[in-house]
Amino acid sequence: MFSQIKTSLKNREIVAELTRKFNLGAENIIARIAIAYSLKSGEKFSPLDVKDSGGKEYSKHVLFGNYYSIYEALICTNYQISSNDRDLPRYFKMHLDHGLELIHHDVSDNPNLVGYDYLFDRIQNGLKEIC
Secondary structure, three states: OOOEEEOOHHHHHHHHHHHHHHOOOOHHHHHHHHHHHHHHHOOOOOHHHOOOOOOOEEEHHHHHHHHHHHHHHHHHHHHOOOOOOOOHHHHHHHHHHHHHHHHHHHHHOOOOOOHHHHHHHHHHHHHHHHO
Protein backbone atom coordinates (compact mmCIF):
# COMPACT_ATOMS: atom_id res chain seq x y z
CA MET A 1 0.00 0.00 0.00
CA PHE A 2 2.90 2.36 0.65
CA SER A 3 6.62 2.16 0.17
CA GLN A 4 8.11 5.12 2.06
CA ILE A 5 7.52 7.02 5.29
CA LYS A 6 9.33 10.25 6.14
CA THR A 7 9.66 11.96 9.48
CA SER A 8 9.11 15.68 9.82
CA LEU A 9 12.11 17.86 9.07
CA LYS A 10 12.48 18.65 12.79
CA ASN A 11 12.63 14.96 13.63
CA ARG A 12 15.43 14.23 11.15
CA GLU A 13 17.99 15.43 13.70
CA ILE A 14 16.09 13.91 16.61
CA VAL A 15 16.34 10.44 15.03
CA ALA A 16 20.11 10.76 14.73
CA GLU A 17 20.49 12.26 18.21
CA LEU A 18 18.43 9.57 19.94
CA THR A 19 20.14 6.79 18.01
CA ARG A 20 23.52 8.07 19.21
CA LYS A 21 22.31 8.62 22.79
CA PHE A 22 20.86 5.12 23.05
CA ASN A 23 23.68 3.55 21.02
CA LEU A 24 21.16 1.60 18.97
CA GLY A 25 23.11 1.22 15.73
CA ALA A 26 20.59 1.61 12.92
CA GLU A 27 18.18 4.54 13.06
CA ASN A 28 15.19 2.33 12.33
CA ILE A 29 15.36 0.90 15.86
CA ILE A 30 14.52 4.21 17.54
CA ALA A 31 11.81 4.71 14.92
CA ARG A 32 10.16 1.41 15.86
CA ILE A 33 10.39 2.27 19.55
CA ALA A 34 8.94 5.73 18.85
CA ILE A 35 5.87 4.31 17.08
CA ALA A 36 5.18 1.91 19.96
CA TYR A 37 5.77 4.63 22.56
CA SER A 38 3.39 6.98 20.80
CA LEU A 39 0.70 4.32 20.58
CA LYS A 40 1.14 3.55 24.27
CA SER A 41 0.64 7.24 25.09
CA GLY A 42 -2.98 6.92 23.98
CA GLU A 43 -2.78 9.96 21.72
CA LYS A 44 -5.13 9.73 18.74
CA PHE A 45 -4.63 11.65 15.54
CA SER A 46 -6.70 12.73 12.58
CA PRO A 47 -5.27 12.05 9.11
CA LEU A 48 -5.26 15.83 8.71
CA ASP A 49 -2.71 16.19 11.54
CA VAL A 50 0.19 15.10 9.32
CA LYS A 51 3.31 17.27 9.63
CA ASP A 52 5.80 18.01 6.90
CA SER A 53 7.71 15.13 5.34
CA GLY A 54 11.11 16.73 4.95
CA GLY A 55 13.01 14.45 7.32
CA LYS A 56 14.44 10.96 7.54
CA GLU A 57 13.01 8.60 4.94
CA TYR A 58 12.39 4.93 5.66
CA SER A 59 11.26 2.24 3.30
CA LYS A 60 8.51 0.03 4.67
CA HIS A 61 10.92 -2.91 4.89
CA VAL A 62 13.69 -0.93 6.64
CA LEU A 63 11.31 0.69 9.11
CA PHE A 64 9.42 -2.44 10.11
CA GLY A 65 11.60 -5.35 9.00
CA ASN A 66 9.72 -8.60 9.55
CA TYR A 67 7.40 -6.92 12.07
CA TYR A 68 5.21 -4.91 9.72
CA SER A 69 2.12 -7.05 10.37
CA ILE A 70 2.42 -6.41 14.12
CA TYR A 71 2.69 -2.63 13.71
CA GLU A 72 -0.12 -2.69 11.17
CA ALA A 73 -2.35 -4.60 13.60
CA LEU A 74 -1.55 -2.12 16.39
CA ILE A 75 -2.48 0.90 14.25
CA CYS A 76 -5.57 -0.74 12.75
CA THR A 77 -6.81 -1.81 16.18
CA ASN A 78 -6.09 1.58 17.71
CA TYR A 79 -8.04 3.42 15.00
CA GLN A 80 -10.51 0.65 14.22
CA ILE A 81 -9.61 0.74 10.54
CA SER A 82 -8.93 -1.86 7.89
CA SER A 83 -5.43 -2.68 6.74
CA ASN A 84 -6.56 -1.34 3.35
CA ASP A 85 -7.43 2.09 4.75
CA ARG A 86 -5.80 4.79 2.64
CA ASP A 87 -4.83 6.74 5.76
CA LEU A 88 -2.79 3.91 7.31
CA PRO A 89 0.58 5.38 6.17
CA ARG A 90 -0.43 8.74 7.68
CA TYR A 91 -1.12 7.12 11.04
CA PHE A 92 2.29 5.44 10.95
CA LYS A 93 3.95 8.77 10.16
CA MET A 94 2.07 10.68 12.84
CA HIS A 95 2.92 8.13 15.52
CA LEU A 96 6.54 8.03 14.37
CA ASP A 97 6.85 11.82 14.64
CA HIS A 98 4.92 11.96 17.93
CA GLY A 99 6.93 9.16 19.52
CA LEU A 100 10.24 10.75 18.54
CA GLU A 101 9.11 14.04 20.06
CA LEU A 102 7.98 12.32 23.29
CA ILE A 103 11.26 10.47 23.72
CA HIS A 104 13.30 13.54 22.83
CA HIS A 105 11.38 15.60 25.41
CA ASP A 106 11.99 12.93 28.08
CA VAL A 107 15.74 12.80 27.48
CA SER A 108 16.08 16.56 27.04
CA ASP A 109 14.63 17.04 30.51
CA ASN A 110 17.34 14.76 31.92
CA PRO A 111 20.63 15.21 30.01
CA ASN A 112 22.53 12.83 32.33
CA LEU A 113 20.15 9.99 31.55
CA VAL A 114 21.79 6.86 30.21
CA GLY A 115 19.98 5.57 27.14
CA TYR A 116 19.49 2.00 28.27
CA ASP A 117 18.26 3.12 31.70
CA TYR A 118 15.56 5.16 30.01
CA LEU A 119 14.48 2.30 27.75
CA PHE A 120 14.45 -0.27 30.56
CA ASP A 121 12.49 2.10 32.78
CA ARG A 122 9.85 2.61 30.07
CA ILE A 123 9.60 -1.13 29.43
CA GLN A 124 9.31 -1.86 33.15
CA ASN A 125 6.59 0.78 33.59
CA GLY A 126 4.70 -0.64 30.62
CA LEU A 127 4.88 -4.16 32.03
CA LYS A 128 3.64 -2.97 35.43
CA GLU A 129 0.57 -1.47 33.78
CA ILE A 130 -0.43 -4.73 32.10
CA CYS A 131 0.31 -7.02 35.06
